Amino acid sequence: MVCLYLTNPVNLQFSQLGCHNQLVGTHYFWHSEDMEFSTLLNSYPGSYIVQSFSHSVITAFIVEIAIKAWGIRNPAVRQRFLLVIILFPIFSFPVYQIINPHRSSIYFRLNALLDSSRWLDMELWGVVPIRYGFLLMFFLTAVIFFFQELVPILRHTYESRGSEISGERAEEHPMMAQVLEDLPVEKADIFVLEDDDMVLFSTTGRKGSIYLSSGLLGILDREQVRAAVAHEFAHVMRSRRPFLVVMFLLRIVMFYNPVVLLEFRRIVQEDEKICDDFAVSLTRNPLALADALRKLYITDEEEKPGKPINIVNEMEDLELYSHRLNILSRITRLGKGYANTGDKGWFAIVLTLVVVLVMNYFIV
Amino acid sequence: MRGKILGFFAFSVGIGILVLGLKFLNWLPLMVQIDSMREYKDVEEVKGALQIKTIFIPSYFPQNLNWPPSKILAQGKPFLAVIMEFEKMTGKDTMLLISQSTSEDFFPEEKIKIIKVKESISYPVKGRDALLRVGLCQRNEPCSGISWKEGEYTIHVLIKSAPFELIKIAESMLR
Numbered sequence: 152m153v154c155l156y157l158t159n160p161v162n163l164q165f166s167q168l169g170c171h172n173q174l175v176g177t178h179y180f181w182h183s184e185d186m187e188f189s190t191l192l193n194s195y196p197g198s199y200i201v202q203s204f205s206h207s208v209i210t211a212f213i214v215e216i217a218i219k220a221w222g223i224r225n226p227a228v229r230q231r232f233l234l235v236i237i238l239f240p241i242f243s244f245p246v247y248q249i250i251n252p253h254r255s256s257i258y259f260r261l262n263a264l265l266d267s268s269r270w271l272d273m274e275l276w277g278v279v280p281i282r283y284g285f286l287l288m289f290f291l292t293a294v295i296f297f298f299q300e301l302v303p304i305l306r307h308t309y310e311s312r313g314s315e316i317s318g319e320r321a322e323e324h325p326m327m328a329q330v331l332e333d334l335p336v337e338k339a340d341i342f343v344l345e346d347d348d349m350v351l352f353s354t355t356g357r358k359g360s361i362y363l364s365s366g367l368l369g370i371l372d373r374e375q376v377r378a379a380v381a382h383e384f385a386h387v388m389r390s391r392r393p394f395l396v397v398m399f400l401l402r403i404v405m406f407y408n409p410v411v412l413l414e415f416r417r418i419v420q421e422d423e424k425i426c427d428d429f430a431v432s433l434t435r436n437p438l439a440l441a442d443a444l445r446k447l448y449i450t451d452e453e454e455k456p457g458k459p460i461n462i463v464n465e466m467e468d469l470e471l472y473s474h475r476l477n478i479l480s481r482i483t484r485l486g487k488g489y490a491n492t493g494d495k496g497w498f499a500i501v502l503t504l505v506v507v508l509v510m511n512y513f514i515v
Numbered sequence: 516m517r518g519k520i521l522g523f524f525a526f527s528v529g530i531g532i533l534v535l536g537l538k539f540l541n542w543l544p545l546m547v548q549i550d551s552m553r554e555y556k557d558v559e560e561v562k563g564a565l566q567i568k569t570i571f572i573p574s575y576f577p578q579n580l581n582w583p584p585s586k587i588l589a590q591g592k593p594f595l596a597v598i599m600e601f602e603k604m605t606g607k608d609t610m611l612l613i614s615q616s617t618s619e620d621f622f623p624e625e626k627i628k629i630i631k632v633k634e635s636i637s638y639p640v641k642g643r644d645a646l647l648r649v650g651l652c653q654r655n656e657p658c659s660g661i662s663w664k665e666g667e668y669t670i671h672v673l674i675k676s677a678p679f680e681l682i683k684i685a686e687s688m689l690r
Contacts, residue, residue, distance in 0.1 A: 189593035189594070190618070190620060209533075209537070212533055213530065213533065216526060216529035216530060216533065217526055217529075219525070219529070220522045220523075220525035220526035220529055221518070221519070221522035221525075221526070222518075222522070253625045256623070256625045257552060257588060257598070257623050257625075258623075258625055258626070260552070261552070261553075261554070261588070263541070264534065264537050264538065264541065265537045265540055265541045266541060268552075269541065269544035269545065269548070269551055269552075270540075270544055272544075272548065272551060272592055272593055273544045273547060273548045273551075274548065274592070280593070498519060499522065499526075502523070502526070503526075506530055510530075510533075510534075514537075
């Protein structure tokens with residue numbers, strides 16, 4: 152006796168046809184490769200990929216509308232909104248399918264707000280199905296995620312294991328005593344590295360550490376160093392390592408999703424703004440931090456002669472340009488002195504979540 | 516508070532625009548792609564639009580069912596599929612569902628779903644090796660279904676009644 156579960160290419164649901172000795176066949180033959188690919192996209196994993204992508208696009212739109220409508224500028228609140236875009240599509244499809252197993256059926260699709268299969272089955276000039284374009288987009292996103300996020304993180308984790316950075320303790324450094332005045336020095340060990348390059352970073356752990364180079368101390372003035380160190384203090388004090396690890400693991404599930412790729416980067420940028428605000432709350436000098444950022448990251452980059460034009464260099468240039476834009480946006484923000492209202496935005500978040508949940512139910 | 520109310524208003528407007536945009540995006544492929552899954556008025560329209568030569572229609576039809584089909588859905592791509600629903604004379608309940616498709620996996624059974632299969636046997640329908648299933652649908656209604664391959668098509672016939680009428684209908688679909 153065999154219990155067969157056939158996946159239905161259009162209605163997607165798993166139909167139990169019963170337990171019996173023979174059925175329409177345990178092996179399927181396909182009329183064309185195209186039909187096979189269409190069936191693959193309409194299987195449960197295929198539907199998960201397609202619908203999680205659709206849900207993340209719609210959620211991104213809803214979140215953006217909410218941020219604009221309520222004029223949310225507080226980066227911590229914005230980050231909460233952006234988290235919805237990352238987390239929601241991970242669970243949306245399976246949860247909706249549990250709520251209504253017929254949700255992907257033809258009848259549901261005919262009355263849906265947006266039926267993604269209509270787009271996937273559409274053919275450009277009657278020849279190339281658009282689904283191949285989607286497949287290419289998912290593949291490229293997966294490649295970018297692998298090389299730009301996963302590999303660097305794994306490499307960094309591997310390289311930093313057991314390695315020790317030695318430097319002079321900041322308390323013993325003549326310039327640093329005044330810099331550290333009023334900063335929460337008990338929260339992190341601060342070291343000055345003998346290096347002519349501009350180096351500034353922090354590590355988190357049981358007790359965090361902040362490292363800055365002598366080159367940096369030579370270029371930034373006292374207030375700017377103080378602002379920069381305060382920013383690193385914020386990173387150390389905000390250290391939410393288990394939370395971030397869980398977040399990243401969840402983010403890996405969406406490795407193919409270009410919307411999640413972009414929004415995850417926005418979350419990281421918002422984190423920088425949160426640390427900027429924290430630094431300003433300690434130093435009361437936003438302009439010093441803005442100047443420090445300008446000196447650290449905004450250099451007059453000239454086109455390197457002889458640099459070959461290829462996709463890798465173009466990607467690098469694009470990445471640099473995007474980084475530069477982010478820094479400029481932080482500098483502008485610090486210059487304008489956006490005040491964080493006390494509003495945590497819970498009303499807006501709850502309402503947005505409700506709309507996200509209801510609307511995406513009708514996106515199949 | 517005023518800011519929240521204004522924000523709520525702006526949010527509602529934004530969501531309204533988004534819904535309209537999505538409705539447009541959902542409608543656009545139907546305009547561009549003629550063979551997407553959609554509803555048709557009658558069988559002849561399906562034949563003309565999708566260039567289908569044969570649509571299997573029963574010549575025997577139980578008296579308690581309405582003719583013509585209450586709903587006809589069909590698509591040409593990625594595979595050919597036609598669904599016909601028939602309601603009973605009195606009421607709006609779908610009593611009979613016939614589907615034919617070039618995909619073996621296509622099985623639109625939402626309207627008549629055999630939840631509890633009591634018996635599943637191989638049954639010959641005019642020389643074709645068919646699978647007959649008898650069981651219960653929702654609200655413990657007796658229902659039955661029969662499936663077989665007919666050339667390039669896989670045909671499913673589902674009815675909310677005992678299998679006697681079902682077999683008659685299935686046999687009347689074949690020469």
